[in-house]
Amino acid sequence: MLKKHFRIVFDFEKPVVELEKKIIEMEEYARETGINLNDDLKRLTRKAEALRKEIYSKLTPWQRVQLARHPDRPYTLDYVKRIFTDFVELHGDRYYADDPAIVAGMAKLNGQPVVIVGHQKGRDVKENLYRNFGMPHPEGYRKALRVMKLGAKFGMPIFSFLDTPGAYPGIGAEERGQAEAIARNLFEMSHLPVPIVITVIGEGASGGALGIGVGDVILMLENCWYSVISPEGCAAILWRDNSKAPLAAEAMKLTAKDLYEMGVIDRIIKEPAGGAHWDPDGAAEILKGELIKEMERLQKLDPRELVNLRVEKFSKMGYWIEKNGKSTSKKEKKKK
Amino acid sequence: MGVDMDWFKKKKGISTSAEKKSLPDGLWIKCNKCGEIIYRSQLQARMNVCPKCDYHFRVSSKEYVQYLFDENSFQEFNAHIAPGDPLKFKDTKKYSDRLKAAQKKTGLLDAVITGEAAVTGYPVIGAVMDFNFIGGSMGSVVGEKIARAIDRAREQRKPLIIVSASGGARMMEAALSLMQLAKTSAKLSQLAEAKVPYISILLDPTTGGTTASFAMLGDIIIAEPGALVGFAGQRVIKQTIGQDLPEGFQTAEFVLEHGFIDLIVHRQEMRTTVGKILDLIWGQNNASEPTTETSAKS
Numbered sequence: 001m002l003k004k005h006f007r008i009v010f011d012f013e014k015p016v017v018e019l020e021k022k023i024i025e026m027e028e029y030a031r032e033t034g035i036n037l038n039d040d041l042k043r044l045t046r047k048a049e050a051l052r053k054e055i056y057s058k059l060t061p062w063q064r065v066q067l068a069r070h071p072d073r074p075y076t077l078d079y080v081k082r083i084f085t086d087f088v089e090l091h092g093d094r095y096y097a098d099d100p101a102i103v104a105g106m107a108k109l110n111g112q113p114v115v116i117v118g119h120q121k122g123r124d125v126k127e128n129l130y131r132n133f134g135m136p137h138p139e140g141y142r143k144a145l146r147v148m149k150l151g152a153k154f155g156m157p158i159f160s161f162l163d164t165p166g167a168y169p170g171i172g173a174e175e176r177g178q179a180e181a182i183a184r185n186l187f188e189m190s191h192l193p194v195p196i197v198i199t200v201i202g203e204g205a206s207g208g209a210l211g212i213g214v215g216d217v218i219l220m221l222e223n224c225w226y227s228v229i230s231p232e233g234c235a236a237i238l239w240r241d242n243s244k245a246p247l248a249a250e251a252m253k254l255t256a257k258d259l260y261e262m263g264v265i266d267r268i269i270k271e272p273a274g275g276a277h278w279d280p281d282g283a284a285e286i287l288k289g290e291l292i293k294e295m296e297r298l299q300k301l302d303p304r305e306l307v308n309l310r311v312e313k314f315s316k317m318g319y320w321i322e323k324n325g326k327s328t329s330k331k332e333k334k335k336k
Numbered sequence: 337m338g339v340d341m342d343w344f345k346k347k348k349g350i351s352t353s354a355e356k357k358s359l360p361d362g363l364w365i366k367c368n369k370c371g372e373i374i375y376r377s378q379l380q381a382r383m384n385v386c387p388k389c390d391y392h393f394r395v396s397s398k399e400y401v402q403y404l405f406d407e408n409s410f411q412e413f414n415a416h417i418a419p420g421d422p423l424k425f426k427d428t429k430k431y432s433d434r435l436k437a438a439q440k441k442t443g444l445l446d447a448v449i450t451g452e453a454a455v456t457g458y459p460v461i462g463a464v465m466d467f468n469f470i471g472g473s474m475g476s477v478v479g480e481k482i483a484r485a486i487d488r489a490r491e492q493r494k495p496l497i498i499v500s501a502s503g504g505a506r507m508m509e510a511a512l513s514l515m516q517l518a519k520t521s522a523k524l525s526q527l528a529e530a531k532v533p534y535i536s537i538l539l540d541p542t543t544g545g546t547t548a549s550f551a552m553l554g555d556i557i558i559a560e561p562g563a564l565v566g567f568a569g570q571r572v573i574k575q576t577i578g579q580d581l582p583e584g585f586q587t588a589e590f591v592l593e594h595g596f597i598d599l600i601v602h603r604q605e606m607r608t609t610v611g612k613i614l615d616l617i618w619g620q621n622n623a624s625e626p627t628t629e630t631s632a633k634s
Contacts, residue, residue: 167567167568168576169567169568169569169572169573169576170568170573170576170577171573171577171581171582171585173567173568174566174567174568174573174585174586175594176594177552177591177594177595177596178548178567178568179547179548179551179552179566179567179596180552180596182517182548182549182567183517183521183547183548183549183550183551183552183553184552184553186517186518186521186522186548186549187521187522187524187525187528187553188525190518190521190522190525191522191525191526191529206505206514206545207505207514207517207544207545207548207549207567210514210515210517210518211548213518214518214521214522226511226514227510227511227514228505228506228507228509228510228511228513228514228545229505229507233572234427234507237507238427238428238507239427239428247427248427251423251425251426251427252423252425252507252510252511253423253510253511254510254511258511259511262422262511262512264511264512264515310522311522311523311525311526314515314518314519314522315483315519315522315523317476317512317515317516317518317519318475318476318477318479318480318509318512318515318516318519319420319422319476319509319512320417320418320419320420320476320477320480321417321418321419321420322416322417322418323416323417323418323445324416
């Protein structure tokens with residue numbers, strides 16, 4: 001499952017990419033000359049696999065952020081294509097416009113009709129201009145809500161995929177109520193009477209991500225980040241220096257593992273060794289299994305119970321100290 | 337435990353030593369907008385609104401409680417909920433040190449106070465944010481206290497009033513702060529289902545995650561004149577689009593013009609206006625004790 005082209009190679013990926021290149025060269029050489037290099041090739045391939053596993057098993061938070069932004073990483077439509085069938089994309093918020101930074105539609109998962117919403121980035125400059133780099137305007141959130149309500153009306157489970165550098169900060173976005181659009185989605189998603197399965201597949205930047213991120217279960221691919229602001233934004237405000245983003249990434253505890261420990265997400269979804277961009281089919285295959293499992297589990301719940309559990313789930317999130325509580329007074333003593 | 341309640345007994349316009357302590361600049365103050373030099377006690381008697389140009393000065397949560405709610409009606413609850421430092425967050429300073437400094441400066445444990453109160457005789461549940469506490473930012477404590485205030489409004493069937501003055505979600509609690517947007521919005525959906533009214537009042541400034549959650553979800557949304565109300569920060573927008581922002585961008589007047597708030601109300605008229613609104617949407621339930629769904633309402 002080798003990749004022949006690497007548009008961007010991160011520093012930490014270099015050793016393994018070098019090895020991959022060598023393997024490709026040897027394959028070509030073997031083909032041209034007819035010399036049998038199979039044993040060597042097998043050995044090198046195994047070595048590359050091992051190296052990749054090792055490198056990716058101990059990435060820093062900042063390296064994970066970079067991976068989450070990898071231009072070869074599968075986006076929402078890449079997963080939709082591989083996981084669902086019969087996809088019909090639906091456009092427009094019925095108020096103002098169609099926002100290509102969010103895709104929405106209906107499809108089937110394992111034969112069952114469902115609704116899909118998700119942020120959508122572009123692969124190249126042209127496509128990115130069209131998709132606005134996956135940064136939605138208010139009409140994107142309103143389109144998503146319209147289609148989710150359609151799902152609720154006809155009893156279709158909802159699957160939402162998060163991958164955005166943030167809601168777009170622009171004049172038009174403010175004029176048309178970016179904040180209201182996100183707030184409305186949080187409010188409405190918290191009581192739609194059908195299962196909602198959220199998956200963070202890339203970048204989860206703040207309200208722009210959460211705006212389609214309220215659900216019954218929050219899954220997160222292992223090389224993603226999700227937080228209140230981008231590491232660059234955080235660095236610019238708190239350090240007054242964008243270049244401190246790696247430090248900010250560390251401090252914000254934004255990796256899947258951190259968020260699992262904080263109780264913000266429910267499960268971490270494994271990616272193929274080296275990350276989803278090395279093997280999109282493999283990544284989709286793993287995710288598909290998880291999505292089906294969650295759908296079947298949630299469909300067993302009574303809609304009323306489903307909604308109550310959803311509100312309860314978010315109610316528990318956070319960390320505070322009850323000053324009159326026993327355990328807290330102990331803590332206070334310890335501090336002194 | 338909790339905040340010092342002495343401010344509460346103070347009469348409007350009478351400057352006490354405690355007040356002087358929080359306003360150390362002397363007897364006179366210059367208006368941020370028109371430059372008028374105003375006698376401080378005169379300004380306070382006018383609820384910190386400039387007598388010349390009506391500029392609304394930023395005020396503390398304690399001051400706003402006096403302006404909005406009936407005299408001596410505010411009884412704080414959940415004053416014991418204090419912030420922690422779940423991420424052991426450190427930028428150029430430790431978050432725990434920032435918290436201590438903010439607590440010392442404001443006399444508050446975090447950026448919101450919640451309580452039972454009354455507006456023109458109507459019992460209400462109130463939450464008032466304080467911009468002086470780390471920019472009024474919403475971390476776990478703000479989210480939790482607002483969530484509990486919403487629960488109480490629903491359980492006691494009292495109208496909810498949230499007064500926002502906030503830069504948005506608090507960075508030092510990262511994803512946990514972000515999740516408070518979802519938490520408060522989810523609670524508000526339960527309040528709406530119970531048909532208990534929620535009035536959202538926006539002070540200067542109300543931006544970011546606060547606007548993108550409870551602040552924009554009021555049945556009625558009221559802003560003070562000239563308040564900054566928006567989602568993204570102006571510097572970020574300027575950088576992104578590479579051009580200057582239009583005059584009056586993201587003011588209360590701008591969001592009213594674009595259809596996102598119901599009305600703009602002068603600080604000195606806020607209590608009577610809120611009272612009038614409550615009279616209209618809640619008047620028939622006025623005398624009701626906490627009721628169950630099945631019991632008849634008077």
